[in-house]
Amino acid sequence: MQDKSNKLEEILLKVGNKLDSLSENEKLEKYRNLQNNLFEFANFLEAKITLLYLKKDSRFECDTAMIIKKCIELGKKFALPVFDIEKADVNKIVRIDDVANKDRLAIGTRPQVFSNNSFKEIKIDDIDLAIIPGFVFDMKGNRAGYYDGVYSSLISKLPLTTRKVSIAFEEQLVKILPTKSGKQKIDIIVTDKRIIYKI
Numbered sequence: 001m002q003d004k005s006n007k008l009e010e011i012l013l014k015v016g017n018k019l020d021s022l023s024e025n026e027k028l029e030k031y032r033n034l035q036n037n038l039f040e041f042a043n044f045l046e047a048k049i050t051l052l053y054l055k056k057d058s059r060f061e062c063d064t065a066m067i068i069k070k071c072i073e074l075g076k077k078f079a080l081p082v083f084d085i086e087k088a089d090v091n092k093i094v095r096i097d098d099v100a101n102k103d104r105l106a107i108g109t110r111p112q113v114f115s116n117n118s119f120k121e122i123k124i125d126d127i128d129l130a131i132i133p134g135f136v137f138d139m140k141g142n143r144a145g146y147y148d149g150v151y152s153s154l155i156s157k158l159p160l161t162t163r164k165v166s167i168a169f170e171e172q173l174v175k176i177l178p179t180k181s182g183k184q185k186i187d188i189i190v191t192d193k194r195i196i197y198k199i
Contacts, residue, residue, distance in 0.1 A: 007178045008144060008178050011136055011178075012136060015171060015172055015174070018171040022169075030192040031063070031066070031192070034168075034191060035067060037190050037191070037192070037195060038167060038190050039070065043188070044165070047163070048077060048128050049079055049095065049127055050076070050077070050078045050079070050130070050131065051078070051127045051130040052068060052079070052080055053080065053081065053132070054080060055133075062133070079093050079094060079096065080093070081154060083150050089153050090150070093121065094119035095119065095126075124157055124158060125159055127159070127162050128161075128162060128163070129163040129165060130154075130158055130165065132155060132164055132186055133145055133151065134166050137168055137174070137177065137186070137189050138173070138175060138176055139173070139175065140185065140198055141164075141185035142177040142179050142185060143179075143184075143186055144177060144179050156184060163187050163188060164185070164187045165186060165188045165189070166188075166190070169191060169192055172191075
């Protein structure tokens with residue numbers, strides 16, 4: 001067990017160093033390419049309600065601010081989770097479909113996502129596609145990231161028909177990730193270069 005934990009720490013450090021070596025311009029270009037790939041991705045375009053996330057204060061988690069902004073511009077309905085960290089669980093999921101509400105999003109304050117309770121709560125079964133954050137991913141759909149327990153809980157509650165998707169730079173992909181994901185795997189990874197369906 002300790003060997004697996006040490007191996008994972010090694011991988012996280014290596015990927016972190018790769019990301020740190022990228023210039024801000026390189027990161028911005030990669031993010032633009034990633035966003036373009038996402039907005040050309042049929043499953044994303046066809047989803048009636050997409051679950052997004054607000055970036056935690058981490059340099060290794062793909063920011064969703066531009067994606068959220070574009071969803072608002074296009075009138076695309078999306079939702080955000082509100083977490084109870086003490087219980088490592090989802091408190092509720094709320095839909096964002098009013099442009100006026102965007103200013104009340106408390107960006108970067110996960111798990112306290114909102115500054116008020118004015119958003120409409122929806123059922124988890126209403127989610128067609130869920131974008132799940134992470135730090136490192138492998139080709140089998142395993143992920144490692146922040147608040148793993150909370151997102152593992154969320155993934156396990158999503159309907160089987162809900163596409164579980166992660167966004168990442170190519171530098172965040174590894175061949176094998178030593179983690180016990182089980183049913184908490186993701187289905188698809190959208191990167192700055194391609195769309196990967198788990199094997």
